[in-house]
Amino acid sequence: MIANLGFVAMFLALLCAIYAAVLALAVARGEQRQWLGSARNAAMAAWPLLTLACFSLTYLLVNGHFEIEYVASVSSRAMPWYLKATALWGGQAGSLLFWAWLMSAYTALVMLRDWRDERDMQPYVIAATMITLAFFVSLNVFIENPFTKLWMDRFGQTSAAFFAPAGAQPFSPSDGQGLNPLLRHPGMIIHPPMLYLGFVGFVIPYSFAIGALAVGRKDDIWIRVTRRWTLIAWLFLSLGLLLGGRWAYDVLGWGGYWGWDPVEIAAFMPWLTATAFLHSVMIQEKRGMFKHWNMILIILTYALVIFGTFLTRSGVLSSVHAFAQSAVGPLFFIFIGVTFAISLTLLFRGWERLRSENILTSWLSREGLFLLNNLLFMGILLACFWGVIYPLISELATGQKVTVGPPFYERTTGPQFAALLLLMGVAPLAAWRVTTVKRLGHTIWKPTAVSLLLPVGMLAAGVINPVALLSLWLAAQVLCITLYEFFRGATVRRKSTGDNFFSALCKLAARNRRRYGGYVIHLGVIFMAVGIIGIEMFQTSTQGTLAYGEQMTLGDYVLIYNELDEFPTEGDRIVTRAMVSVYKDGKFVTELHPRRDFYVDGQQPMTIPGVYSTLEGDFYVLLVDWKPIGAQGATFKIYLNPLVNWLWLGGFVFIFGTLIAAWPVKRKSLSQQLGAFGVS
Amino acid sequence: MKSYTDSSCVIRPLTIIGLVLLLTFSVFGETAAQGDEPTEDEVNTIAEQLYCPVCENVPLDVCGTQACAQWRATIRKKLAAGWNEKQIKQYFSNQYGVRVLAQPPTQGFNALFWALPPVAFLVSAFFVLRFIRNIRRKQQPADGQPAAEQANADDYVARLERELEQWR
Numbered sequence: 001m002i003a004n005l006g007f008v009a010m011f012l013a014l015l016c017a018i019y020a021a022v023l024a025l026a027v028a029r030g031e032q033r034q035w036l037g038s039a040r041n042a043a044m045a046a047w048p049l050l051t052l053a054c055f056s057l058t059y060l061l062v063n064g065h066f067e068i069e070y071v072a073s074v075s076s077r078a079m080p081w082y083l084k085a086t087a088l089w090g091g092q093a094g095s096l097l098f099w100a101w102l103m104s105a106y107t108a109l110v111m112l113r114d115w116r117d118e119r120d121m122q123p124y125v126i127a128a129t130m131i132t133l134a135f136f137v138s139l140n141v142f143i144e145n146p147f148t149k150l151w152m153d154r155f156g157q158t159s160a161a162f163f164a165p166a167g168a169q170p171f172s173p174s175d176g177q178g179l180n181p182l183l184r185h186p187g188m189i190i191h192p193p194m195l196y197l198g199f200v201g202f203v204i205p206y207s208f209a210i211g212a213l214a215v216g217r218k219d220d221i222w223i224r225v226t227r228r229w230t231l232i233a234w235l236f237l238s239l240g241l242l243l244g245g246r247w248a249y250d251v252l253g254w255g256g257y258w259g260w261d262p263v264e265i266a267a268f269m270p271w272l273t274a275t276a277f278l279h280s281v282m283i284q285e286k287r288g289m290f291k292h293w294n295m296i297l298i299i300l301t302y303a304l305v306i307f308g309t310f311l312t313r314s315g316v317l318s319s320v321h322a323f324a325q326s327a328v329g330p331l332f333f334i335f336i337g338v339t340f341a342i343s344l345t346l347l348f349r350g351w352e353r354l355r356s357e358n359i360l361t362s363w364l365s366r367e368g369l370f371l372l373n374n375l376l377f378m379g380i381l382l383a384c385f386w387g388v389i390y391p392l393i394s395e396l397a398t399g400q401k402v403t404v405g406p407p408f409y410e411r412t413t414g415p416q417f418a419a420l421l422l423l424m425g426v427a428p429l430a431a432w433r434v435t436t437v438k439r440l441g442h443t444i445w446k447p448t449a450v451s452l453l454l455p456v457g458m459l460a461a462g463v464i465n466p467v468a469l470l471s472l473w474l475a476a477q478v479l480c481i482t483l484y485e486f487f488r489g490a491t492v493r494r495k496s497t498g499d500n501f502f503s504a505l506c507k508l509a510a511r512n513r514r515r516y517g518g519y520v521i522h523l524g525v526i527f528m529a530v531g532i533i534g535i536e537m538f539q540t541s542t543q544g545t546l547a548y549g550e551q552m553t554l555g556d557y558v559l560i561y562n563e564l565d566e567f568p569t570e571g572d573r574i575v576t577r578a579m580v581s582v583y584k585d586g587k588f589v590t591e592l593h594p595r596r597d598f599y600v601d602g603q604q605p606m607t608i609p610g611v612y613s614t615l616e617g618d619f620y621v622l623l624v625d626w627k628p629i630g631a632q633g634a635t636f637k638i639y640l641n642p643l644v645n646w647l648w649l650g651g652f653v654f655i656f657g658t659l660i661a662a663w664p665v666k667r668k669s670l671s672q673q674l675g676a677f678g679v680s
Numbered sequence: 681m682k683s684y685t686d687s688s689c690v691i692r693p694l695t696i697i698g699l700v701l702l703l704t705f706s707v708f709g710e711t712a713a714q715g716d717e718p719t720e721d722e723v724n725t726i727a728e729q730l731y732c733p734v735c736e737n738v739p740l741d742v743c744g745t746q747a748c749a750q751w752r753a754t755i756r757k758k759l760a761a762g763w764n765e766k767q768i769k770q771y772f773s774n775q776y777g778v779r780v781l782a783q784p785p786t787q788g789f790n791a792l793f794w795a796l797p798p799v800a801f802l803v804s805a806f807f808v809l810r811f812i813r814n815i816r817r818k819q820q821p822a823d824g825q826p827a828a829e830q831a832n833a834d835d836y837v838a839r840l841e842r843e844l845e846q847w848r
Contacts, residue, residue: 254742261737363812375808383797390784390793398789403731405739405782412797543720596744605744622742625749635720637742 006056013049024126067172076178078572093146121211128207178601187247195240201233206302253607276377288357369427383412425478447480517661527650534643617642718759
């Protein structure tokens with residue numbers, strides 16, 4: 001009954017999406033204008049219908065309805081209720097439904113906004129969002145139906161179908177297979193929703209861009225209207241990437257946070273284009289330039305969002321994340337191709353109209369340096385894209401499978417990230433149109449001189465790795481420049497208003513949230529860069545087998561193996577847990593419990609590290625293996641991950657900065673605002 | 681005044697970019713691991729560069745499956761027999777295909793994989809440099825004087841206040 005309800009709701013949502021798209025396109029072609037209201041209502045109706053479908057599936061999951069194929073494949077009796085509920089996005093069919101539900105929520109919110117200034121674009125926005133939604137819901141309805149039931153024929157053969165096959169009886173297994181153990185982690189509960197909120201969110205600015213192209217608008221209203229939507233989507237995608245990194249660090253048991261896995265890269269690529277877009281739109285708003293480029297960036301972001309979902313869902317690339325393979329692959333491929341071709345056609349049709357209002361007169365200008373920043377993002381994107389698709393090309397061309405692992409990505413993207421770091425400090429200080437080396441130097445020489453103290457100090461401390469020295473100096477330089485910019489701004493304001501320094505600083509940021517929010521984001525990125533440099537350049541590890549009471553040494557740390565326990569626990573797990581004492585410089589600091597959880601239902605192990613964390617770094621212990629009698633020996637792998645916690649700390653600063661930049665301000669109407677900018 | 685149509689203006693930066701690329705993409709020498717009793721760290725040094733065909737995208741040194749444990753045992757045996765890193769990687773590549781290596785080999789069709797990024801970089805750099813040259817030409821008005829800066833270089837206060845107002 002509940003499954004039928006869920007399916008009918010899903011089917012009706014598909015009808016609503018198709019109806020809204022068709023009506024909106026008809027209005028766009030000059031048909032009855034009053035149909036637009038109906039299209040809008042249909043677009044909004046998709047959200048409650050998909051909410052009902054999601055609730056139905058969640059109900060079936062939580063209550064253990066194993067007669068539903070999806071429920072039997074991703075949940076089990078032993079799983080706690082919250083994991084059963086979050087199994088909604090733990091498998092292919094459920095996660096596609098979840099994607100569609102988020103998409104419908106974004107669309108409903110967009111429909112609620114005041115459209116007075118953009119009424120002409122509304123039909124196209126409805127059409128673009130609803131076509132995307134219809135595609136995803138149709139995958140659910142026709143191919144990956146999460147409400148498919150299990151049946152048994154008279155010969156005892158089981159099959160899965162929504163409608164009963166002839167002569168078959170409903171079949172309900174006594175228990176389900178359970179969620180992939182790697183996904184049974186708090187990080188995994190919130191990582192996919194964050195990532196999907198990011199992915200789906202970019203459909204909104206894309207739809208407005210398509211609307212602007214279709215109606216032939218020359219202005220940048222679509223950018224201004226969607227700025228906050230873009231920032232929010234970008235924030236969620238960034239959060240998704242960060243949480244994914246934290247999950248990998250806590251669960252995958254390899255001492256790192258980023259393995260250049262194809263699915264990680266699939267989520268990273270739209271982030272790269274979106275970040276380039278967020279920088280580039282500032283130039284269009286301020287100088288009326290890069291209009292083509294911004295269109296290309298948002299079209300690319302949309303295509304990469306669908307491509308990222310395609311990579312995860314199609315199983316076309318082998319990966320720890322690509323836990324499912326199905327027939328959805330070719331359909332994704334066609335959808336990406338068709339939407340990309342339509343978007344580019346619209347862009348080329350309006351190419352002349354989008355000519356820049358100004359020309360780039362110097363590379364040594366803010367717009368020039370921002371363009372350079374964009375080129376670097378594109379360089380990193382190309383390296384990532386090439387690394388991801390090359391195994392496919394190789395297999396198609398020669399039948400030979402190859403692996404593109406971290407060394408390629410590190411070698412190709414590392415120098416570009418370093419250059420981006422440098423630009424991050426310098427570009428915001430450059431004047432518009434043209435500046436001079438002298439002027440730029442005058443602005444940055446003091447913080448640059450202070451930042452040099454870091455590499456000098458490191459050299460004095462015996463660090464001689466030139467790449468590490470250079471990259472940490474770059475981070476220090478950007479940090480000093482950014483803090484100096486805050487200091488100068490606050491000082492100026494304090495002098496002009498008489499406020500105290502802290503009050504001046506707060507008011508300064510409040511009056512220009514976008515600019516100072518951006519600086520705070522940059523501070524977050526610097527902290528993250530420090531964490532990444534620390535673990536990438538200075539990580540050390542060792543592995544050894546110890547008997548009770550024996551010890552291993554790594555850096556200043558000594559690990560002593562005390563005991564090994566094995567016991568069953570909740571969630572149908574058998575836990576093997578070691579107890580080790582950790583000493584630093586001869587002093588006891590903590591006791592750690594690295595363990596291996598074996599999930600009986602899924603017949604799969606999960607390695608949980610024992611970690612001693614400080615801002616200086618992590619002492620990270622993995623239980624690799626053990627003898628049947630623990631006292632005889634257990635094998636440990638230990639890592640020293642210097643500065644890694646700055647990565648997570650930077651994440652918080654990054655979020656804070658994005659919230660400052662995206663925080664709504666009480667503002668004049670858009671037309672008044674455009675008037676102030678001289679835009680007609 | 682230096683002429684910006686001078687070809688050395690483009691060639692010199694290209695040479696520098698080429699050298700940087702050469703350094704970036706150069707393959708550094710591999711260390712040989714030998715000895716009768718290889719340590720687990722010596723085994724891991726090689727294992728972390730190999731991927732088993734089953735546990736895709738998980739390096740051998742951290743993979744928890746039995747198959748990967750056997751591969752690590754094989755590495756240990758080979759090291760004990762005096763094989764070096766290159767020989768061991770070649771052995772696994774011959775046995776299970778090049779997909780066990782962390783990156784494609786440089787021969788045959790896979791040369792494309794290594795050739796395309798530097799070629800793309802050089803082509804992009806060429807166009808970017810040409811673009812810069814064009815901008816510099818535009819920057820030289822008829823009287824040969826550089827374009828004036830938009831703002832007074834030293835007037836930070838004015839710039840800040842102006843921008844604060846504009847972005848409000």
